[in-house]
Amino acid sequence: MPDKIQVHGVERVFGTGPAAVAALGPMDLNIRSGEFVCVVGPSGCGKSTLLRVIAGLIPPTAGEVTLQHEDLRTTLMSVVFQDYSIYPWKTVEDNVRLGLDIKGVGKAEAKPMIEGWLQRLGLLNFRSAYPHTLSGGMRQRVSIARAMAVEPEILLMDEPFAALDAQLRLVMQEELLALWQQDRRTVVFVTHNLDEAILLGDRVVVMSSRPGTVIEEFVVPFPRPRSTELRGTKEFAALEAEIWKMLRQEVRDMVLEQERAGA
């Protein structure tokens, strides 16, 4: 079977002329069906741009993305962003219902699906609440429930836990691990956090400073199901150190470039 996501020679430039910003590429990346791939790289290297191109939210300037839609009756893709992207004027339940409405799922059929996801994400008692009454972690759970409720073949996640405090982030990582271990969807997960990438991913892709390309890929060898205790092991620390060694130079390059641009 061909890879689920094929990113081939993808480049993205923003703007034209002397002010043009080469944000991404050329980028090649193949992701298998059911694989959880984490993408790390220095700030501004084009990680979000990559995700937006894969999602079809912006076109690439060059190259192409090919996605395998295995079952045309299912939703191909959902996206979860850092800023929750839930509607403040809708209740938790209505936010989760949104994707199913767009998909044309009838009310009766949608009800048990919505309840199932509210339950799995611990939101059942908050179904009638409005987002402003919820904590950041709960709002992010709403946006994950909404993305998952349509049961997408591919889940794209752009730093979904970056706005959460450290403890909540750990809890959300555990929850996502458990959810993914049940369903095994194809996930592309952008993060700044190396240990999050190793804990969650089957593979960690390291991008160069802007315009981002793949400089190295690390297969994460730890068996599943994984738990957050994995972090305390020597092997985990060794892999994190190895990835950081690769990333450190790129982060330095980025800082130097910013200094040059500011000079």
Ligand SMILES: Nc1ncnc2c1ncn2[C@@H]1O[C@H](COP(=O)(O)OP(=O)(O)OP(=O)(O)O)[C@@H](O)[C@H]1O
């Ligand atoms: N719409 C846009 N117009 C102009 N430049 C843009 C646009 N979107 C992104 N860029 C620029 O493209 C580059 C890559 O941005 P992108 O957000 O993809 O990086 P990132 O790796 O996700 O960054 P971060 O880690 O800080 O979130 C940056 O220099 C950014 O300023």
